[in-house]
Amino acid sequence: xxxxxxxxxxxxxxxxxxxxxxxxxxxxxxxxxxxxxxxxxxxxxxxxxxxxxxxxxxxxxxxxxxxxxxxxxxxxxxxxxxxxxxxxxxxxxxxxxxxxxxxxxxxxxxxxxxxxxxxxxxxxxxxxxxxxxxxxxxxxxxxxxxxxxxxxxxxxxxxxxxxxxxxxxxxxxxxxxxxxxxxxxxxxxxxxxxxxxxxxxxxxxxxxxxxxxxxxxxxxxxxxxxxxxxxxxxxxxxxxxxxxxxxxxxxxxxxxxxxxxxxxxxxxxxxxxxxxxxxxxxxxxxxxxxxxxxxxxxxxxxxxxxxxxxxxxxxxxxxxxxxxxxxxxxxxxxxxxxxxxxxxxxxxxxxxxxxxxxxxxxxxxxxxxxxxxxxxx
Numbered sequence: 316x317x318x319x320x321x322x323x324x325x326x327x328x329x330x331x332x333x334x335x336x337x338x339x340x341x342x343x344x345x346x347x348x349x350x351x352x353x354x355x356x357x358x359x360x361x362x363x364x365x366x367x368x369x370x371x372x373x374x375x376x377x378x379x380x381x382x383x384x385x386x387x388x389x390x391x392x393x394x395x396x397x398x399x400x401x402x403x404x405x406x407x408x409x410x411x412x413x414x415x416x417x418x419x420x421x422x423x424x425x426x427x428x429x430x431x432x433x434x435x436x437x438x439x440x441x442x443x444x445x446x447x448x449x450x451x452x453x454x455x456x457x458x459x460x461x462x463x464x465x466x467x468x469x470x471x472x473x474x475x476x477x478x479x480x481x482x483x484x485x486x487x488x489x490x491x492x493x494x495x496x497x498x499x500x501x502x503x504x505x506x507x508x509x510x511x512x513x514x515x516x517x518x519x520x521x522x523x524x525x526x527x528x529x530x531x532x533x534x535x536x537x538x539x540x541x542x543x544x545x546x547x548x549x550x551x552x553x554x555x556x557x558x559x560x561x562x563x564x565x566x567x568x569x570x571x572x573x574x575x576x577x578x579x580x581x582x583x584x585x586x587x588x589x590x591x592x593x594x595x596x597x598x599x600x601x602x603x604x605x606x607x608x609x610x611x612x613x614x615x616x617x618x619x620x621x622x623x624x625x626x627x628x629x630x631x632x633x634x635x636x637x638x639x640x641x642x643x644x645x646x647x648x649x650x651x652x653x654x655x656x657x658x659x660x661x662x663x664x665x666x667x668x669x670x671x672x673x674x675x676x677x678x679x680x681x682x683x684x685x686x687x688x689x690x691x692x
Contacts, residue, residue: 469520
């Protein structure tokens, strides 16, 4: 019995030994095959190990690289028509919001209030500018009907555009608490439609102004004298010579024309979003003459720059027009008639536009100091 038991255990041990030897031989053969296949290859020192990526990062890029790409406006794919929705994060939106709600709103208010304050101070110190010789009783035509139509078309549209634009910028801070949400919402919606549609007749008015008056607003030899004497606005009895438009009116004209064209271009870009690349070609042209401005702007960045520039130019123009309205109405006796009836008192015309009167009547033209010099041609 003992011999039989030993024989059985001997067979078991022998079988286990043979099995382990066979397994070892198979493992060595497999290792040789893998070594032969990978011979000549270089394995990265930080290759994935156990399904993880070195540095505790996810995927093939680090978290910092992924977020950097997103913050720079990485474009993804979307199935909806608005391809802009494929941009998960548009960082320039933060800059736009900070600029609009910060410096633009604050300094814009100071610009408008500053011009109002200057006009009020000028009125307190100078008072209304009178016709020194008094009304003559005779008149001379200053602007015909079409010229007055062009002026009032542009002026009325601009006032409505200015008020509706100021409401967009300041209304929720000033009007909403006073009027309540319902009335404020109705006013804002009406202002939105007025702003959109009156933009076109305003742009038409600016073009007509250029056609009608650009030749009268070119610099001439009387302008420097007018500027040197402050236009006679600050000293009674001083009336520097001037043609149909004096140097001050020329400043207003070119401010309206250049600002109006700028507002028109940016306004069209805002009315038809993502349809025009306005800033990128502008920056490229400026870079060609020595500037260093960013190019390759996205469609969203184009919109943001257009909105900011539109608001900045509009605020400056509002301030300038406040001064223009004051001088053309309350600030100067006889001035409103020029764009009212078109007929101005002859004494007013001789005091403020004596060269023009001489040209119209065929009288000798005054020299740059106001004295007569030579007959009108």
